[in-house]
Amino acid sequence: MTTTSKPNPYPLHHSLAEKYRLDTQHFAFKHHLGGHNIVPHLSPAATSQILDIGTGSGIWVFEVAEQFPHAKVTGIDLSLPTFDGAMPAVENAGFIAADVNDGIGFPEGNVDLVHSRLVQAGISKDQWPEYFKEVFRVLKPETGWVQVTEPVTNPLDLATEDLPSASAFHEVISCLEL
Numbered sequence: 001m002t003t004t005s006k007p008n009p010y011p012l013h014h015s016l017a018e019k020y021r022l023d024t025q026h027f028a029f030k031h032h033l034g035g036h037n038i039v040p041h042l043s044p045a046a047t048s049q050i051l052d053i054g055t056g057s058g059i060w061v062f063e064v065a066e067q068f069p070h071a072k073v074t075g076i077d078l079s080l081p082t083f084d085g086a087m088p089a090v091e092n093a094g095f096i097a098a099d100v101n102d103g104i105g106f107p108e109g110n111v112d113l114v115h116s117r118l119v120q121a122g123i124s125k126d127q128w129p130e131y132f133k134e135v136f137r138v139l140k141p142e143t144g145w146v147q148v149t150e151p152v153t154n155p156l157d158l159a160t161e162d163l164p165s166a167s168a169f170h171e172v173i174s175c176l177e178l
Helices: 016-032 059-067 125-139 168-176
Strands: 049-053 072-077 093-097 111-118 146-148
Touching: 016 059, 049 168, 059 072, 059 093, 059 111, 111 125
Parallel strands: 049 072, 049 111, 072 093, 111 146
Antiparallel strands: none
16 A cells, blocks of 8 residues: 655654664653553454554554454555565555645545654744644544644643633643743
8 A cells, every 4th residue: 555745844864773773762652651652542343443643664563463453553644664675564554745835645534543743854844724624634533543743842831722721731731821
């Protein structure tokens, strides 16, 4: 499963050295999540579609595909992962080369979990609302999960008028204000 998109604007070289850096980064995140790739509890038997946006080296896809053998686990990134040898033989894992700024090419309400990690380099501040609309569009209604990991250099930048003033997010932000 491969598609093409516009030229890759990723700022780092697409190489084995970059793959190893991304794998090391993956293991660091996994360590901080207590050895888990997925935070929400999902039943492997009831999970059919998992999407990894910004898949990088693809290691998350392979690990989750082995953990959820009945689910199709798909990684999307600007380019396909680089492997040092043959791609691991995990039948329920696949990859698509695409730019999610052009939309997520999955049917509406089809995905159990969207995993999005460190995609901020490819999504400008004004594109985030459309990005999350697309993420929520592909999720299964009422049962779908989103797991997002992005650095926040200034949490106050995230406060918007679109959130209810009584939201937990605004409570946290008000504690941070000087």
